[in-house]
Amino acid sequence: MHTLSPQHRVDIPSLTIVVPCYNEEDVFFFCLSELKSLLEKKIQEKKISVHSHILFVDDGSHDKTWTLIEQAAQADRLVHGIRLSRNRGHQIALMAGLSCTETDISVSIDADLQDDIECIPKMIEKYMDGNEIVYGVRSDRSSDSFFKRWSANSFYKLMEIMGIQQVANHADFRLMSRRALQNLLQFEEQNIYLRGMVPLLGYRSTQVFYARKERSAGESKYPFYKMLSLAIEGITSLTIKPLRLISLLGAITCLFSILISIFVIVQKFYGHALLGWASMEISIFFLGGVQLLCLGVIGEYIGKIYMETKHRPKFFIQDKV
Numbered sequence: 001m002h003t004l005s006p007q008h009r010v011d012i013p014s015l016t017i018v019v020p021c022y023n024e025e026d027v028f029f030f031c032l033s034e035l036k037s038l039l040e041k042k043i044q045e046k047k048i049s050v051h052s053h054i055l056f057v058d059d060g061s062h063d064k065t066w067t068l069i070e071q072a073a074q075a076d077r078l079v080h081g082i083r084l085s086r087n088r089g090h091q092i093a094l095m096a097g098l099s100c101t102e103t104d105i106s107v108s109i110d111a112d113l114q115d116d117i118e119c120i121p122k123m124i125e126k127y128m129d130g131n132e133i134v135y136g137v138r139s140d141r142s143s144d145s146f147f148k149r150w151s152a153n154s155f156y157k158l159m160e161i162m163g164i165q166q167v168a169n170h171a172d173f174r175l176m177s178r179r180a181l182q183n184l185l186q187f188e189e190q191n192i193y194l195r196g197m198v199p200l201l202g203y204r205s206t207q208v209f210y211a212r213k214e215r216s217a218g219e220s221k222y223p224f225y226k227m228l229s230l231a232i233e234g235i236t237s238l239t240i241k242p243l244r245l246i247s248l249l250g251a252i253t254c255l256f257s258i259l260i261s262i263f264v265i266v267q268k269f270y271g272h273a274l275l276g277w278a279s280m281e282i283s284i285f286f287l288g289g290v291q292l293l294c295l296g297v298i299g300e301y302i303g304k305i306y307m308e309t310k311h312r313p314k315f316f317i318q319d320k321v
């Protein structure tokens with residue numbers, strides 16, 4: 001495989017900005033004009049090569065997003081686009097875009113430009129300093145709603161408890177060198193959680209900080225249930241800690257029931273009345289609940305194993321412009 005070592009870095013790297021879009025007709029023009037002027041400026045300043053471009057990934061949108069991408073691509077050679085055959089979700093849309101990238105570096109960013117595009121030049125500088133991965137980190141989320149902040153914080157806390165290493169307050173705004181990206185594309189799994197997978201690559205990495213802005217237009221394409229499902233994907237794809245916790249819970253419950261049995265036997269010797277029907281009922285229900293919960297978690301992993309063994313392709317590209 002062709003890899004680029006830092007010593008072989010070109011002076012003026014080519015850049016692809018990968019932008020996943022799902023029903024983003026409201027923000028498309030804003031996003032296009034902002035990214036285009038940034039690219040043109042940086043090409044003029046000779047910070048990036050003329051082979052740089054923007055790659056929009058239409059994740060099976062139902063609105064005019066793809067038509068807009070097509071028109072933009074026909075009008076401007078800086079704009080490329082791919083369209084997935086159906087909606088596959090943000091992470092897979094990003095993977096699809098990244099897998100079509102052939103430039104020296106790639107930067108992934110959301111279409112609503114909540115992430116500060118002024119960080120992109122800083123990311124390129126950090127790359128030129130020898131970093132293979134540059135994470136964009138939100139230093140301020142005050143523009144997010146209370147609920148979004150709370151759910152995001154709980155999400156990071158939960159991931160931390162589960163022992164998953166990830167850069168806090170980093171979403172998928174990041175620069176990757178060609179080498180890092182090629183290595184990432186070797187991960188064959190279906191269950192994709194890029195924020196947890198990228199740090200597994202190793203390599204020299206650094207961070208740039210910015211204040212997260214409000215969505216420029218349209219509404220969030222990440223409702224609570226998608227966040228929850230991302231959290232479950234993240235945990236189950238990166239750790240088996242929940243299975244261990246189940247074993248621990250099982251051991252503690254067994255120990256507890258032994259203690260109770262001893263207590264009951266002792267009570268019998270002293271001639272006290274036996275424990276009542278109610279407490280028995282409660283314990284049956286409680287244990288039944290715990291068992292079902294544990295089975296559910298185990299089932300989640302077995303389900304994942306089943307899906308992974310199919311080795312299904314993650315996405316199909318319907319069109320390219």
Ligand code: UDP
Pocket residue numbers: 019020021022023024059087088089090093109110111112114219220221222
């Ligand atoms: N997105 C996508 N497929 C989806 C959902 C979202 O490609 O099924 C894209 C969306 O167009 C945006 C990015 O993922 O570019 C992040 O979504 P959004 O900004 O709505 O999420 P939030 O910032 O609210 O977490």
Ligand code: MG
Pocket residue numbers: 110112114215220
């Ligand atoms: Mg957003």
